[in-house]
Amino acid sequence: MKTVLIDPITxxxxxxKISIFLDDNGNVANAYLQIPELRGFERFSQGRRAxxxxxxxxxxxxxxxxxxxxxxxxxLDDAFNVEPTSTAKKIRELMYCGxxxxxxxxxxxxxxxxxxxxxxxxxxxxxxxxxxxxxxxxDIGKEVIKHRAFGxxxxxIIGGKATHPVCGLPGGVSKPISKEExxxxxxxxxxxxxxxxxxxxxxxxxxxxxxxxxxxxxxxxYTLNTYNMGLVDENNKLNFYDGMIRVTxxxxxxxLKFDVKDYYKHIVEHVEEWSYVKFPYLKKIGWKGFxxxxxxxxxxxxxxxxxxxxxxxxxxxxxxxxxxxxETLGGKxxxxxxxxxxxxxxxxxxxxxxxxxxIRDPEITSKDIRNPVGEPDEGFGVVxxxxxxxxxxxxxxxxxxxxxxxxxxxxxxxxxxxNMSIRDAAKGVIKNGKIDNGLLNKVxxxxxxxxxxxxxxxxxxxxxxxxxxxxxxxxxxIIETLxxx
Amino acid sequence: xxDNFEPNIVxxxxxxxxxxxxxxxxxxxxxxxxxxKTIRVMCSSxxxxxxxxxxxxxGADGVLxxxxxxxxCHYQNGNYKANRRVKLLKKLLDELGLEPERIxxxxxxxxxxxxxxxxxxxxxxGIRKLGxxxxx
Amino acid sequence: MAKKKKLQFALYxxxxxxxxxxxxxxxxxxxxxxxxxxxxxxxxxxxxxKYSDVxxxxxxxxxxxxxxxxxxxSENEYMAKLLRKKSKILIAFGSCAADGxxxxxxxxxxxxxxxKTIYLDNPSTDNPDRILPKTSMEVxxxxxxxxxxxxxxxxxxxxxxxxxxxxxxxxxxxxISDAIDAIVEDKLPPKGSVLAPxxxxxxxxxxxxxxxxxxxxxxxxxxxxxxPNTCLLEQGIICMGPATRGGxxxxxxxxxxxCTGCGGPTPNSLDQGAKMISALASVLxxxxxxxxxxxxxxxxxxxxxxxxxxxxxxxxxxxxINRRIMK
Ligand code: SF4
Ligand code: SF4
Ligand code: SF4
Ligand code: FES
Numbered sequence: 020m021k022t023v024l025i026d027p028i029t030x031x032x033x034x035x036k037i038s039i040f041l042d043d044n045g046n047v048a049n050a051y052l053q054i055p056e057l058r059g060f061e062r063f064s065q066g067r068r069a070x071x072x073x074x075x076x077x078x079x080x081x082x083x084x085x086x087x088x089x090x091x092x093x094x095l096d097d098a099f100n101v102e103p104t105s106t107a108k109k110i111r112e113l114m115y116c117g118x119x120x121x122x123x124x125x126x127x128x129x130x131x132x133x134x135x136x137x138x139x140x141x142x143x144x145x146x147x148x149x150x151x152x153x154x155x156x157x158d159i160g161k162e163v164i165k166h167r168a169f170g171x172x173x174x175x176i177i178g179g180k181a182t183h184p185v186c187g188l189p190g191g192v193s194k195p196i197s198k199e200e201x202x203x204x205x206x207x208x209x210x211x212x213x214x215x216x217x218x219x220x221x222x223x224x225x226x227x228x229x230x231x232x233x234x235x236x237x238x239x240x241y242t243l244n245t246y247n248m249g250l251v252d253e254n255n256k257l258n259f260y261d262g263m264i265r266v267t268x269x270x271x272x273x274x275l276k277f278d279v280k281d282y283y284k285h286i287v288e289h290v291e292e293w294s295y296v297k298f299p300y301l302k303k304i305g306w307k308g309f310x311x312x313x314x315x316x317x318x319x320x321x322x323x324x325x326x327x328x329x330x331x332x333x334x335x336x337x338x339x340x341x342x343x344x345x346e347t348l349g350g351k352x353x354x355x356x357x358x359x360x361x362x363x364x365x366x367x368x369x370x371x372x373x374x375x376x377x378i379r380d381p382e383i384t385s386k387d388i389r390n391p392v393g394e395p396d397e398g399f400g401v402v403x404x405x406x407x408x409x410x411x412x413x414x415x416x417x418x419x420x421x422x423x424x425x426x427x428x429x430x431x432x433x434x435x436x437x438n439m440s441i442r443d444a445a446k447g448v449i450k451n452g453k454i455d456n457g458l459l460n461k462v463x464x465x466x467x468x469x470x471x472x473x474x475x476x477x478x479x480x481x482x483x484x485x486x487x488x489x490x491x492x493x494x495x496x497i498i499e500t501l502x503x504x
Numbered sequence: 505x506x507d508n509f510e511p512n513i514v515x516x517x518x519x520x521x522x523x524x525x526x527x528x529x530x531x532x533x534x535x536x537x538x539x540x541k542t543i544r545v546m547c548s549s550x551x552x553x554x555x556x557x558x559x560x561x562x563g564a565d566g567v568l569x570x571x572x573x574x575x576x577c578h579y580q581n582g583n584y585k586a587n588r589r590v591k592l593l594k595k596l597l598d599e600l601g602l603e604p605e606r607i608x609x610x611x612x613x614x615x616x617x618x619x620x621x622x623x624x625x626x627x628x629x630g631i632r633k634l635g636x637x638x639x640x
Numbered sequence: 641m642a643k644k645k646k647l648q649f650a651l652y653x654x655x656x657x658x659x660x661x662x663x664x665x666x667x668x669x670x671x672x673x674x675x676x677x678x679x680x681x682x683x684x685x686x687x688x689x690k691y692s693d694v695x696x697x698x699x700x701x702x703x704x705x706x707x708x709x710x711x712x713x714s715e716n717e718y719m720a721k722l723l724r725k726k727s728k729i730l731i732a733f734g735s736c737a738a739d740g741x742x743x744x745x746x747x748x749x750x751x752x753x754x755x756k757t758i759y760l761d762n763p764s765t766d767n768p769d770r771i772l773p774k775t776s777m778e779v780x781x782x783x784x785x786x787x788x789x790x791x792x793x794x795x796x797x798x799x800x801x802x803x804x805x806x807x808x809x810x811x812x813x814x815x816i817s818d819a820i821d822a823i824v825e826d827k828l829p830p831k832g833s834v835l836a837p838x839x840x841x842x843x844x845x846x847x848x849x850x851x852x853x854x855x856x857x858x859x860x861x862x863x864x865x866x867x868p869n870t871c872l873l874e875q876g877i878i879c880m881g882p883a884t885r886g887g888x889x890x891x892x893x894x895x896x897x898x899c900t901g902c903g904g905p906t907p908n909s910l911d912q913g914a915k916m917i918s919a920l921a922s923v924l925x926x927x928x929x930x931x932x933x934x935x936x937x938x939x940x941x942x943x944x945x946x947x948x949x950x951x952x953x954x955x956x957x958x959x960x961i962n963r964r965i966m967k
Contacts, residue, residue, distance in 0.1 A: 081659020
């Protein structure tokens with residue numbers, strides 16, 4: 020049996036490695052995405068001061084520190100039995116919008132989007148932000164850089180630092196928003212709404228009007244019929260900051276809806292000895308291996324998972340786009356992995372509109388930003404990170420120290436699905452021992468759609484993603500090496 | 505830990521009081537073990553926590569810090585500060601998995617030769633029971 | 641005009657959160673400056689260079705390598721050694737590489753305990769066969785392997801020789817661009833220097849302070865109103881400012897939160913925690929001290945919870961006693 024090894028794909032919340040095994044006929048027997056890194060946050064959080072957790076856990080990921088910061092602050096609200104003031108909630112959600120804006124722009128333009136904008140068959144040294152600028156024009160390029168920075172700026176104004184903010188406290192936030200800051204954020208948010216519209220237009224012109232791309236999006240190797248998960252508000256509209264966790268099935272029907280407090284009744288994690296990452300699944304269905312369909316408990320999160328799991332967007336422009344998304348792609352749910360990209364842009368528009376709503380709320384500059392805490396016990400917090408549902412669960416002792424911490428990280432939720440997407444993409448391009456050069460990029464596109472992490476999706480500046488396929492014979496000798504680039 | 509374990513202790517003694525006390529213990533020919541290697545400092549507050557951690561890291565089985573009695577410090581409140589430092593360090597050591605009893609702060613005046621000898625006896629015995637420094 | 645030979649840069653991340661890489665992007669237009677003066681030979685996050693390409697490079701063919709992330713497993717260590725050999729100047733970039741950082745708090749534990757917490761005693765994990773990840777294992781179709789996860793997180797200079805340090809989690813933009821200027825203009829200070837000001841965070845902090853004397857310690861959430869203009873330590877909130885190197889403009893204090901110490905130890909200090917313990921002991925209950933009993937002092941000291949996480953949040957791996965001793 021041959022092994023095809025793709026190593027390194029640099030990073031996936033850590034570094035990542037893909038191994039593809041071929042059977043005796045040279046077809047794909049199986050594929051493994053291994054996460055070779057573990058850092059042990061759940062263990063070393065034990066004994067730490069609870070109030071340090073928003074800053075400690077943000078170091079899990081420097082690309083989405085705000086998501087951890089907020090999930091943690093919310094778990095602390097719950098653990099200290101305090102409800103943040105209404106202003107504090109709005110400030111937090113506003114900061115959260117800033118983060119979604121920055122992160123979705125980063126992914127669409129710098130990482131995953133170049134595949135589409137420049138084209139999946141373009142030479143790798145063009146499939147990057149510079150290639151995007153070349154194709155879309157320098158003016159767009161400038162806008163991209165400007166608005167990514169806006170997202171970061173909003174977080175920095177509210178949180179102190181854009182990467183690893185410090186403002187989250189049980190019961191609220193540490194600092195109010197001044198009138199000057201309000202003005203500044205308002206003008207940035209306005210600009211972001213326009214930029215999001217522009218991005219969707221670009222997607223229309225370049226991707227949706229190209230039949231080849233649409234066919235690719237809808238093709239089999241890029242389709243998985245899993246369950247979908249996301250946070251929704253009381254009207255079942257998508258929400259990043261708060262709400263109930265909703266799961267829909269393969270037909271788009273509600274399958275589960277639960278409060279984060281009950282997460283462990285519905286989500287279970289499976290362990291494999293070949294990866295440091297765990298594989299979550301729905302308890303009600305069970306772990307059936309790396310399979311999709313209604314009999315397998317594997318689900319998907321992230322932009323596509325969220326759109327499928329909700330019933331629309333709470334802001335007008337984004338909601339219109341939401342409807343068009345399903346009309347164009349053949350109704351709900353959309354199971355095509357590559358449509359994550361479009362979903363991401365719809366969310367960018369929502370986050371921008373929502374940021375504008377929040378900053379225009381007269382209450383946003385109120386100084387009533389914290390409520391006094393109660394006695395410490397157990398707490399649960401959930402948010403929608405850019406990459407999907409993120410859960411923090413702490414048990415505190417009477418001194419407010421962490422006794423136990425459990426974290427289900429966004430990308431982890433997708434671990435099972437990503438593994439399958441890679442396998443299926445490989446199956447689509449490796450036939451009877453023939454490994455075509457498009458393999459690297461097709462496999463790459465399959466997992467990059469999930470935006471598993473900045474790092475993993477590594478499709479930025481000059482050059483493509485470092486990937487190497489090594490083909491071994493059964494004696495472990497390299498008989499061929501394929502390279503990206 | 506073998507029976508023949510001889511504790512190796514570093515003693516930081518204040519020049520104005522405790523060092524003289526230790527001297528007196530020596531000249532009075534009081535019986536106490538030679539386990540403490542003394543270092544004279546101008547005030548107990550001169551003992552930086554770094555010295556204590558370093559001594560432990562480099563293999564000392566115990567660290568003794570002695571200063572003037574309350575009210576007698578030549579620098580007003582150096583001894584109070586030293587006392588607090590050691591208390592804080594004990595707390596830290598405990599979390600780091602090192603027995604806090606390996607460090608000790610005491611007030612010893614120039615006239616307390618006997619008290620010093622007793623202190624060294626007792627401290628050495630305590631360390632003997634704890635066994636060698638696991639960092640060695 | 642005679643053109644100066646372009647510098648050759650490399651950027652690498654070991655056990656890193658990616659925030660240091662974002663910090664490089666956040667220098668925004670300065671990136672263009674960099675590209676004018678330097679070629680980037682190796683940057684896994686952005687470029688298509690393989691480990692094998694680095695292996696094939698001549699020794700010292702990289703002028704400057706910016707290395708972020710700590711050393712956590714066998715792969716990190718291998719890359720640190722490889723890049724040391726290939727680089728003239730190796731810079732520990734960010735708190736993880738320089739000091740071990742928050743992920744370095746893992747040194748309160750070891751691999752066995754971490755595995756137990758994560759894969760076995762975990763409320764959402766179902767693992768009846770008690771399966772743990774292994775460094776090499778048979779799957780149905782063949783063999784797979786994983787790098788070895790170490791017990792102890794190490795700083796970069798604990799595995800290779802380091803020339804310069806840029807502190808911070810992540811490093812402040814200004815420190816990054818100053819460092820780049822110094823490299824380009826060939827004005828680097830002596831080897832071993834930290835490329836940051838010789839000041840503490842307190843020196844950069846705009847808050848008013850009188851003589852610091854603390855009667856009581858409080859946790860941030862216990863203070864109903866945190867005065868944004870007065871020194872936090874004086875308000876009884878532990879602030880690592882006195883023991884932390886500046887360079888960040890006391891940015892956390894701007895957000896009305898204490899410094900937690902990401903800039904690493906102050907210049908000339910060996911151990912950030914020891915320095916803070918010393919500073920705190922000099923102000924804690926030092927008013928009316930002659931009337932305090934030992935019990936009173938013990939009570940005060942007892943208000944400090946989690947000394948490791950408080951005083952060594954970013955520097956446990958590089959501190960004098962760099963991990964918990966486990967029997
Ligand atoms: S120093 Fe901070 S920002 Fe940099 S990799 Fe480490 S945790 Fe992330
Ligand atoms: S202790 Fe903190 S608040 Fe006080 S001056 Fe120093 S940095 Fe500022
Ligand atoms: S104030 Fe302290 S924790 Fe905050 S950025 Fe500066 S050094 Fe880091
Ligand atoms: S002078 Fe003796 S303790 Fe200060």
